[in-house]
Amino acid sequence: xxxxxxxxxxxxKDEIWDIYCGFLDxxxxxxxxxxxxxxxxxxxxxxNCKLGKKLLGSPVPNSVEEFRERVPLTTYxxxxxxxxxxxxxVLPEKPYLWVHTSGxxxxxxxxxxxxxxxxxxxxxxxxxxxxxxxxxxxxxDVVLKEGDKMVFTLAPLPYISGLFIRTALDQxxxxxxxxxxxxxxxxxQERIKVALQMALTxxxxxxxxxxxxMLKISEQFSQxxxxxxxxxxxxxxxxxxxxxxxxxxxLLKAKLHKRSILPKDIWKLKAVMCGGTDTSIFRDKIIKLxxxxxxxxxxxxxxxxxxxxxxxxxxxxxxxxxxFWEFIPEEEYTKWVKNKQYVPNILTLKEVESNRKYxxxxxxxxxxxxxxxxxxxxxxxxxVEDKGAxxxxxxxxxxxxxxxxxxxxxxxxxxxxxxxxxxxxxEILYEDWIVRKEYKDKNPVLHLYIELKNNDFxxxxxxxxxxxCLKKLDEPYNELETMAGVKPLQVxxxxxxxxxxxxxxxxAAGADLAHLKPKRMNPSDTIMNNILRMSSWQL
Numbered sequence: 001x002x003x004x005x006x007x008x009x010x011x012x013k014d015e016i017w018d019i020y021c022g023f024l025d026x027x028x029x030x031x032x033x034x035x036x037x038x039x040x041x042x043x044x045x046x047x048n049c050k051l052g053k054k055l056l057g058s059p060v061p062n063s064v065e066e067f068r069e070r071v072p073l074t075t076y077x078x079x080x081x082x083x084x085x086x087x088x089x090v091l092p093e094k095p096y097l098w099v100h101t102s103g104x105x106x107x108x109x110x111x112x113x114x115x116x117x118x119x120x121x122x123x124x125x126x127x128x129x130x131x132x133x134x135x136x137x138x139x140x141d142v143v144l145k146e147g148d149k150m151v152f153t154l155a156p157l158p159y160i161s162g163l164f165i166r167t168a169l170d171q172x173x174x175x176x177x178x179x180x181x182x183x184x185x186x187x188x189q190e191r192i193k194v195a196l197q198m199a200l201t202x203x204x205x206x207x208x209x210x211x212x213x214m215l216k217i218s219e220q221f222s223q224x225x226x227x228x229x230x231x232x233x234x235x236x237x238x239x240x241x242x243x244x245x246x247x248x249x250x251l252l253k254a255k256l257h258k259r260s261i262l263p264k265d266i267w268k269l270k271a272v273m274c275g276g277t278d279t280s281i282f283r284d285k286i287i288k289l290x291x292x293x294x295x296x297x298x299x300x301x302x303x304x305x306x307x308x309x310x311x312x313x314x315x316x317x318x319x320x321x322x323x324f325w326e327f328i329p330e331e332e333y334t335k336w337v338k339n340k341q342y343v344p345n346i347l348t349l350k351e352v353e354s355n356r357k358y359x360x361x362x363x364x365x366x367x368x369x370x371x372x373x374x375x376x377x378x379x380x381x382x383x384v385e386d387k388g389a390x391x392x393x394x395x396x397x398x399x400x401x402x403x404x405x406x407x408x409x410x411x412x413x414x415x416x417x418x419x420x421x422x423x424x425x426x427e428i429l430y431e432d433w434i435v436r437k438e439y440k441d442k443n444p445v446l447h448l449y450i451e452l453k454n455n456d457f458x459x460x461x462x463x464x465x466x467x468x469c470l471k472k473l474d475e476p477y478n479e480l481e482t483m484a485g486v487k488p489l490q491v492x493x494x495x496x497x498x499x500x501x502x503x504x505x506x507x508a509a510g511a512d513l514a515h516l517k518p519k520r521m522n523p524s525d526t527i528m529n530n531i532l533r534m535s536s537w538q539l
Contacts, residue, residue, distance in 0.1 A: 315395025
């Protein structure tokens with residue numbers, strides 16, 4: 001794997017761009033040529049191992065067409081007997097390392113996935129493209145410098161986010177706060193606290209994390225001018241001349257604009273890189289607070305980096321060299337779920353259409369094992385090209401997790417993104433929320449449980465405001481009222497501190513980072529009962 005640091009020292013910025021961002025110059029035929037070649041190589045690897053033979057069947061496919069016609073779709077249950085025990089003897093290639101998912105589905109505590117050295121290297125290429133594209137202003141622009149600083153805000157290995165940090169450091173001479181070696185010894189809260197303290201002293205060039213975390217950090221700094229005199233930790237930080245000077249400059253900027261201090265007053269970032277459902281929801285807030293348009297990438301444990309945005313931060317583009325991509329139209333997937341004997345129409349990237357949603361199917365390249373694996377990800381193709389940027393590949397956005405859709409009376413299938421956006425648009429100040437499909441008098445209701453930051457509105461006002469925003473955002477939801485006379489939303493307000501008490505109890509029980517917060521969409525009865533118990537503590 002080429003090391004970016006050496007190329008940058010040699011002044012080879014054009015070569016860096018070609019290696020990491022050259023996929024943006026492909027047209028769909030060139031993309032498929034790469035895909036087909038790597039798939040045939042992968043079939044050659046699979047046919048020589050026990051699990052691969054089982055997946056491919058007999059006879060072994062001799063072409064991409066035969067592979068797509070004969071090899072069945074798979075889910076994790078097809079691999080669990082082997083991968084949960086980390087059986088390396090059945091795999092095409094010895095894993096370089098193992099990573100696991102958060103296990104939120106409840107079916108497995110975790111889903112373990114093997115990564116070969118080839119998968120790790122190609123993950124590094126896709127990840128580093130994000131650093132280049134998020135910070136550039138035009139095609140070919142590489143603004144990275146040795147020693148660029150970023151904070152360690154992600155979960156460490158064996159989560160895939162920890163692999164992102166590790167491969168980024170393999171690729172380039174970043175300065176990470178705290179260091180990788182120190183960060184992995186800390187819990188999440190301590191890591192964030194130390195990272196921000198170090199960034200106040202040393203500066204910051206890149207922020208890489210989830211959007212909601214950025215807003216939490218912003219809230220902390222908005223109170224900086226009030227807490228400098230009575231916060232012991234802040235007093236300790238201010239003993240450092242660099243941190244003191246940085247905060248004084250930031251406070252002067254804030255006073256000049258007659259507002260509270262914002263992160264953009266403290267740091268002038270090269271890029272803000274975000275992941276998660278909430279990025280598009282908080283986009284405008286992040287720009288206002290941090291002074292940068294958030295750059296989105298899309299990835300998963302099973303597939304690594306899936307797609308990157310170009311320099312214009314619009315839709316994302318699939319990467320051609322990490323997995324073979326296939327797409328099940330949403331309506332076809334629904335038929336297949338109801339009847340597993342049904343054979344859905346499955347497309348390649350060349351066949352997708354604008355304004356259509358698809359369930360993503362992937363086959364690992366480079367000796368991985370997941371084959372025609374159905375992800376839980378629903379993506380939307382927003383256009384088949386971007387003429388303005390000169391991009392000839394389909395542009396996509398992440399829509400939702402399939403398991404997180406809430407069907408209301410057959411009229412609409414609400415996503416977390418739509419519900420979250422409605423809450424934001426309603427201008428309700430909240431700490432957190434969860435939502436479930438429940439039944440009242442045998443009729444389905446969309447029950448939103450929300451913890452507020454203040455009591456500016458009555459429950460009925462909150463319900464009305466969010467309901468009206470949902471109607472504007474989702475036409476099928478609007479039709480529930482206009483055509484069926486149904487208003488499905490019901491709101492319950494949780495007491496202050498509910499979610500923090502839930503997290504504290506989970507921490508005390510030994511839960512790791514991924515299992516601290518409750519699932520937002522359709523949490524289980526057990527989780528819901530615990531949330532309600534936490535809410536009643538102050539009553």
